[in-house]
Amino acid sequence: MSLRERKKARTRALIQREALRLFRDQGYAxxxxxxxxxxAEVAPSTVFRYFPTKEDLVVIDEDQDFLDALRDAPAELGPVGAVxxxxxxxxxxxxxxxxxxGVERERLMLTVPEVWASSLKSITGSVTAMQELLARRAGVPMEAMRNRTGAIVGVIFAVWLTWSSSPGSDGPAELDRALAELEVLDTAPAPQVRNAG
Structure with missing residues (x-):
């Protein structure tokens, strides 16, 4: 990153950190x-330049690092193991x-209706990207990976709900345990999709 890009990234992170602190201390509304x-010691126009809406101060597109890690997972791992x-x-x-x-953002997404509504597009896009990557890894059409992706997302969401309401818990360890349980069941090859007609 150039010096200018690093400065912009620091400003963006500072604005969001201060927003999350204020939301926690005095409430989102x-x-x-x-x-x-x-x-954050910036002008309101600077906040809007980085975050077009108030909801965007909470919702963050941080899934690319996860998707990169999923893409680079060892080839011998099945869908759940790769995730x-x-x-x-x-x-x-x-x-x-x-x-x-991250826990604070997730708590706000689950408790503030307008933030939840704003985050749905990002969540849907992430699930679709995960399904596409898992299908590509398995060498099957995306449709063949729909149910497995749904099961994985269901486990992640269940842990996410618990972790957001109990920030002191070890969310990553709980998620790893939950996925390990699902991985035991994930032994069959992905089903083939039949063409209609």
């Missing part, structure tokens, strides 16, 4: 973009502060 700008491997790589690359901020 009670916090204004102007207050976020003041806390489990990618989750380990992804969480290991984050600091304790980054993991804590």
């Amino acid at each position: 009670a916090t204004t973009v102007e207050q976020v700008a003041e806390a 489990r491997h990618a989750m380990r790589v992804w969480t290991a690359a984050q600091s304790a502060d980054e993991l804590a901020e």
Whole structure:
């Protein structure tokens, strides 16, 4: 990254960190973009340049690192094993502060209706990208990986709900255990999709 790109990334991270702190301390609805700008020592227009809406201060597209780790997972791993491997790589690359901020964002997504609505597009895109990668790894059409991807996402979402309501718990370890249980069941090859007609 160039010096300018690094500066922009630091500014973006600072704005979001201050927003999350204010949301935690005084509530999402009670916090204004102007207050976020003041806390981050930037102009409100700078906040809007990085985050077009207030909801965007919570929702973050951080899945590319996970998808890269999934793409690079050892070829011999099945779908669940590959996701489990990618989750380990992804969480290991984050600091304790980054993991804590992630939990705070997830709590807000689950408790603030407008943030949840705003995050659905990102979540849907991530699930589709995961399904596509898993299908490519298995050498099957995307449709053949739909149910397995759904089962994996269901496990991730269940742990996400628990972790968001109990921030003191070890979310990554709980997720690894839950995926390990699912991995035991994931031994059959992916089904072939029949063409209609």
